[in-house]
Amino acid sequence: MEEKEDVFRRIRNKSAEMSKAQKKIALFIERYPDTAPFLTAAKLAETAEVGEATVVRFAVFLGYSGYSEMQRSLQERMRERLTTVDRLELSEDVYPEESHVAYEVLNDDLSNLKQTMSMMNASSFAEAVDRITRARRIQVVAFRSSHALGYFLTFYLNLLLQNTQFIANSDTMFERLSTLGREDLVIGIGFPRYTARTVQALSFSRIRNVQTLALTDSNGSPLAREAGTYLVASSRLPSFVDSFTAPLSLINALLTAVGRNSKPKVARRLRDMEQLWDQEGIYFPEP
Amino acid sequence: MEEKEDVFRRIRNKSAEMSKAQKKIALFIERYPDTAPFLTAAKLAETAEVGEATVVRFAVFLGYSGYSEMQRSLQERMRERLTTVDRLELSEDVYPEESHVAYEVLNDDLSNLKQTMSMMNASSFAEAVDRITRARRIQVVAFRSSHALGYFLTFYLNLLLQNTQFIANSDTMFERLSTLGREDLVIGIGFPRYTARTVQALSFSRIRNVQTLALTDSNGSPLAREAGTYLVASSRLPSFVDSFTAPLSLINALLTAVGRNSKPKVARRLRDMEQLWDQEGIYFPEP
DNA sequence: CGTATAATGAAATAAATCATTCATATAGTA
DNA sequence: TACTATATGAATGATTTATTTCATTATACG
Structure with a gap:
């Protein structure tokens, strides 16, 4: 050709x-x-x-x-x-062999997102946003492959609120958790196969009356049982990898909502950053 | 409306x-x-x-x-x-006010995924999979908010191939890059606003005949220009956050393809890991 | 079947869009 | 820095495209 x-x-x-x-x-x-x-x-x-x-x-x-x-x-x-x-949407067989996997996976992630949208619990979402906005300090707990999600969430929460820490290995986990009080928030992120430590972090905190929020894959997840509020995002893929696409999108949504929610405090900070980005960037105005 | x-x-x-x-x-x-x-x-x-x-x-x-x-x-x-x-299209109205942001963001991420599929270059994808599979050693370079993606990719590549390292801060970057040869691969991940160091990592490697692969947001990205092979995934959101949903999905696809490519070797490795995990009780026991 | 009415398309006109020109600005070089 | 070569954009001319006109054809109806 x-x-x-x-x-x-x-x-x-x-x-x-x-x-x-x-x-x-x-x-x-x-x-x-x-x-x-x-x-x-x-x-x-x-x-x-x-x-x-x-x-x-x-x-x-x-x-x-x-x-x-x-x-x-x-x-x-x-x-x-x-x-x-x-x-x-009609048939996957049309694609050239070498990129077939790509379409398969992306398409499944499309389904994961749709699924997540349809399973979304509006009041839980609002509650989650509220807890994040009000929290004095936030600890994010996420191990192993969920690490990436935890890091991302922490990165942006710090941009917004400057009160978030990331617990990525379990050595000092309990020490750090035990400094928290009832105005603080622990966010646990865990997907199959759930890491035992993440569940422990949530139950430990809940018993001590620290607020808890979980991001996980289903209502039946052990994290969902332990957390005061939990949000659900599908993560299934026909692969050895778990897909964190939908959870990541949910985190985007959370961050955006928190950003818009705490307008007065955050707005100027964001505007400053935007300016900084504009100055440094070579971006075109949106069409 | x-x-x-x-x-x-x-x-x-x-x-x-x-x-x-x-x-x-x-x-x-x-x-x-x-x-x-x-x-x-x-x-x-x-x-x-x-x-x-x-x-x-x-x-x-x-x-x-x-x-x-x-x-x-x-x-x-x-x-x-x-x-x-x-x-x-229908469900927009169904979403109550308090979670409308969620709808907005998830829906935009759907667009990002679709966009990414439509822009997918089959031969570039195949080339990327091939380079990853063949590489002797792999260095993943990703800074700032792309960090999460880099970590995730590294985590799974190590699970599959045990030859991947993650460069997440630039202090020792060039030292580490200079140990690579023509059989090695550097994977740079960068989205607007692009971090200069990531671009440098790619050009530095390309000049030294190390293989390069970039994950970025458009053909016009500076990473795309520097890399031997590059893959594109949309990351636009009407928010201060950049969406890494589509890039993450693309990484899922890459990992799945690499996994299937090197089946026998990987399958045994995965089985061994499962055993190890079971023994150490890292994961929550299935119900 | 014949007349009134509406619909149609070829051609003329109006508007929008593309391509060229030329004076000015910018970048590169000695 | 001065000079040359090149790039640039506002204005103008050329071309394409949309709209209107009007004579013709089709359709509805008594």
Whole structure:
């Protein structure tokens, strides 16, 4: 089969010899591949903050006869992407052998997310957000493969509230837990096969009247039994790996909610960070 | 919020009062929803075998100001189709106020996954799996919020291959990278705002003929430019958090593929680990 | 069957969009 | 720093595309 010379490949091949303004255009197209195909040359120029003529020259530079031809190519490519996604729902066998696994797994994670959405308990979620927002100190407990989730949650909670610590190995766990009181919160994260220590952390804290929140995979999980509030996210995959995709998304949701909830305190801090990011970044404004 | 009045709904509502030629147009749009948005009025007229004027009148008949507006509506709809999951459209209203954020975020992560699937490059994926499988030693480089992803990937690669190390702070990075050779692999993970060190790790390694693989958010990412092979996963959220849901799912896919690739070796290893875990009581006993 | 009414499409006109020009700005080099 | 080569964008011209007009054809109805 003929080598596929779509816009994105051409951009990649020629990116070395691009001028400043051309790079702006390239970056925009790459970052917004489903907006670009519909834009007129003028609109694209405006959004990428370059002159209209430069956009046209960019198309020629990539080897097209003009802007129109490049646009058609972008549209063609978008149509292909769409059929790829749609076909997925029909049959998995259509995909080339070498990437079949990828579609399988991503598709299962799609299901995990949908499942999680439909199982979501609104009041538990609200309660979780409330507890996090009010807590004096927060300890996140997550071992082994859940470590990644715990780290992520801790990282962002500290960005928001500056009161969170991460317990990632069990050596000093109980010492640290025993410093907590009833205004503090322990967040335990555990998925099959559940780590015994995480369950212990929750029950230990609950007995001592420390608030507890669990992120786990089902209502029947041992963590759910021990925690004052718990949230559920599916993690099944036809693989030896457990999928933390849905739990991670749930954590995104929690963080976003906490961020919006504690507006006055957090808002300025976030705005400062945004500014910092803007200054340092080479990002395009959203289309 | 205003009821979503897309072209297809309008067509259905008005199909009773359509004339013969209008029915032709409606049928074409419904049958070729991913071609129609790109056609000019003349082309659409030709393909549907009606006059050009009739096409324009059809748009007005549906309540648009003209053909252009209908076309924009079709394009809008097409863009949404690429990311939105139809089945869930209903449930938005079902979500109560207090957990609406959750709905929003999880739904956006669904979009991210879908987007990632549609952008997936099959041959790059296969190449990535191959490089991981063949590598003598693997170094994973991931800083700041990508840390969680890096940790997760390292954790499982070690489970599978026992040859992976994680570079999470930059102090000793170059020392460690300089011990690698052409049979080794560096995996860089970076999302906006990209950490300069991660990019440096990749370019440093590439120059020294060490194999490189990047996980990043778009073709335009600086990591993509530096890496021998790169995989793309969307990470956009309307929040201060970046979403690593799709990247995580991609990592799941990589791990699963690597696991299946090296079956006999891995299977025994996994069995051994299970035994070990059982003996040490790391995991909570299954009920 | 004949007339009134609505629908249709080819062609003319209006609007939008693309491509080119040229004066100015920027980057690279001696 | 001054000079050259290159890149850039506002303005203009060319082309494509949408809309309107109007003569013709199809349809409904007494």
